[in-house]
């Protein structure tokens with residue numbers, strides 16, 4: 001994934017200018033971005049997989065896989081959609097997309113090739129490079 005998809009400023013402000021792990025205040029020039037689900041295992045540079053971290057915590061975490069990474073993805077994906085950081089599928093208005101995401105309960109997330117698929121209430125949202133490329137409806 002190209003660097004242009006990384007939104008450092010948003011991630012820094014989302015974490016209230018603090019380290020995600022130890023809550024220490026960080027000056028912007030001191031932040032590092034940690035891949036919550038490690039890059040080594042296929043963690044992406046999308047907004048729901050990056051957290052703002054101090055150097056010390058980032059070094060300590062290394063390539064550990066957090067037990068709650070799926071809950072984390074769902075929570076930060078929903079927040080990113082509401083904050084307008086995930087582009088809607090082609091032909092869908094941003095406002096409609098935000099409304100849809102707010103009205104469904106996403107309870108599942110998994111990888112499918114390059115895509116991260118968020119699923120809930122009969123909908124699967126295929127996300128890649130901070131963009132919802134397609135939404136597929138299914139009967140659950």
Ligand SMILES: [Zn+2]
Pocket residue numbers: 019020021022023024053054055056057058
């Ligand atoms: Zn820290």
